[in-house]
Amino acid sequence: xxxxxxTSSLKSSLLTPETxxxxxxxxxxxxxxxxxxxxxxxxxxxxxGNQAVDTLFYNAKDYTDRYSAQDTIRAQGNIYLTTGTKLLxxxxxxxxxxxxDTCGRHDTLGGACAAESNMVRYDLSKRSMHAxxxxxxxxxxxxxxxxxxxxxxxxxxxxxxxxxxxxxKLTFEDGVSEAGKYVEMxxxxxxxxxxxxxxxxxxxxxxxxxxxxxxxxxDKHV
Amino acid sequence: MPMSLESTLLFSDTLPGGATWxxxxxxxxxxxxxxVEGGANVAAYFLNFDNRSERFNLPDTLKAQHTARxxxxxxxxxxxxxxxxxxxxxxxxxxxxxxxxxxASLMEKKYGKTTYQQCRNEWYQNAREGFLxxxxxxxxxxxxxxxxxxxxxxxxxxxxxxxxxxxxxxPAGSYVELRAEMNVLVLLNTSPHPLDDAPQYAPKPVELxxxxxxxxxxxxxxxxxxxxxxxxxVLTELYFL
Numbered sequence: 390x391x392x393x394x395x396t397s398s399l400k401s402s403l404l405t406p407e408t409x410x411x412x413x414x415x416x417x418x419x420x421x422x423x424x425x426x427x428x429x430x431x432x433x434x435x436x437x438g439n440q441a442v443d444t445l446f447y448n449a450k451d452y453t454d455r456y457s458a459q460d461t462i463r464a465q466g467n468i469y470l471t472t473g474t475k476l477l478x479x480x481x482x483x484x485x486x487x488x489x490d491t492c493g494r495h496d497t498l499g500g501a502c503a504a505e506s507n508m509v510r511y512d513l514s515k516r517s518m519h520a521x522x523x524x525x526x527x528x529x530x531x532x533x534x535x536x537x538x539x540x541x542x543x544x545x546x547x548x549x550x551x552x553x554x555x556x557x558k559l560t561f562e563d564g565v566s567e568a569g570k571y572v573e574m575x576x577x578x579x580x581x582x583x584x585x586x587x588x589x590x591x592x593x594x595x596x597x598x599x600x601x602x603x604x605x606x607x608d609k610h611v
Numbered sequence: 612m613p614m615s616l617e618s619t620l621l622f623s624d625t626l627p628g629g630a631t632w633x634x635x636x637x638x639x640x641x642x643x644x645x646x647v648e649g650g651a652n653v654a655a656y657f658l659n660f661d662n663r664s665e666r667f668n669l670p671d672t673l674k675a676q677h678t679a680r681x682x683x684x685x686x687x688x689x690x691x692x693x694x695x696x697x698x699x700x701x702x703x704x705x706x707x708x709x710x711x712x713x714x715a716s717l718m719e720k721k722y723g724k725t726t727y728q729q730c731r732n733e734w735y736q737n738a739r740e741g742f743l744x745x746x747x748x749x750x751x752x753x754x755x756x757x758x759x760x761x762x763x764x765x766x767x768x769x770x771x772x773x774x775x776x777x778x779x780x781x782p783a784g785s786y787v788e789l790r791a792e793m794n795v796l797v798l799l800n801t802s803p804h805p806l807d808d809a810p811q812y813a814p815k816p817v818e819l820x821x822x823x824x825x826x827x828x829x830x831x832x833x834x835x836x837x838x839x840x841x842x843x844x845v846l847t848e849l850y851f852l
Contacts, residue, residue, distance in 0.1 A: 453753040453754050454753075458758065459709065459712070459758055459759070460711055460714075462710075463774065466773060466774050467771070467773050494772075498673060499673075500668065500671060503671070503690065503692075505671075506674075506688075509671070509688065509839050510674065510675055513846075537664070538664050540754055542758065543757065543758045551674075553679040554770075555770065557678060557679045557705065557768075559677055
């Protein structure tokens with residue numbers, strides 16, 4: 390039913406994996422931190438389908454200038470991210486622009502799961518289950534450069550479906566993504582990307598089966 | 612159950628439009644914000660004053676309560692699964708948690724440029740700068756300002772995800788009351804909502820009052836709104852053991 394609503398945003402890319410500069414596979418439950426240079430193209434591939442990829446971006450020269458979910462959705466007047474979305478920073482810079490998207494809708498209101506929020510949402514006994522904010526902290530601590538929890542703000546959930554109704558209800562629904570779907574961005578400036586490939590087992594955001602994703606990076610000259 | 616019969620007024624003041632305010636709202640007290648003239652917008656941000664790395668987490672607040680609007684009965688969650696504040700009273704029914712705050716370039720684009728030199732204290736202020744300056748007074752900065760909420764304003768989302776500002780959401784005399792469940796550093800700013808469609812810069816004042824209020828009972832409306840909130844209150848009580 391909803392598919393028809395956002396087919397207009399569906400767009401494939403002409404870039405082929407063979408010409409990519411880098412290719413990484415990030416398993417579920419792992420962080421991935423990487424710098425992307427201005428003009429480079431970044432593709433995130435949902436290899437097995439229905440996998441939430443929790444992602445944060447920062448101005449590579451100033452981590453206090455970072456992705457802002459609220460500024461991004463307000464500027465485009467729409468809560469869903471797709472082809473044409475400019476990912477804005479807190480200082481009003483365009484960090485990246487989504488240039489291709491075969492999924493059609495990505496969330497930025499649902500945030501990242503945490504041991505503490507799992508206790509609230511599901512049960513106090515869920516504290517020891519793995520969660521995205523565990524991975525985020527591990528990733529930024531390994532990256533060093535003085536990053537801390539204060540740098541973990543509202544993120545993007547690529548391939549995740551969090552519909553909001555006109556009455557103001559917010560729910561987590563089955564993913565709209567399938568195996569092989571991808572989202573591609575062009576970096577408008579040098580950015581740092583921090584990913585947690587979501588390990589959540591308590592809701593349908595990963596189809597109850599977290600799976601690996603692929604990160605592809607092309608140079609600006611291709 | 613209204614708390615007004617049992618609460619003791621400690622303090623009240625008027626905050627003009629376009630201004631920033633902060634206060635450490637102690638556990639066991641409540642802040643009432645009253646939209647005196649109607650049409651006010653109050654951007655708000657919250658931190659645990661005793662451990663400032665713990666702060667308001669918008670996504671955790673929305674997904675725990677399955678909502679993209681805030682109203683009476685809802686609570687504001689921190690990133691640690693605890694309740695910072697509860698919305699114990701609310702005459703409006705819809706407060707915007709998704710559209711964020713105004714900044715200098717947005718204000719200049721909408722209303723034109725003003726300087727203090729020309730306009731003195733009538734100059735156009737914006738919420739982001741106001742919050743950053745206020746956070747600076749507590750030794751914090753841009754890294755510490757995360758997602759915020761807008762009291763008295765309404766933004767609806769259509770079936771395709773489109774966001775629409777709804778004017779006239781808050782008539783004169785509307786109020787919202789926030790009961791602190793921890794010692795909460797509350798930051799408020801009364802700049803216009805970033806999607807306000809009024810062509811003139813005309814931020815509205817609000818009245819602020821702080822009262823001592825009873826601790827929430829087992830059958831507290833915010834605690835019993837959903838099982839998620841009940842667990843949030845348990846985690847908050849654990850913190851104070």
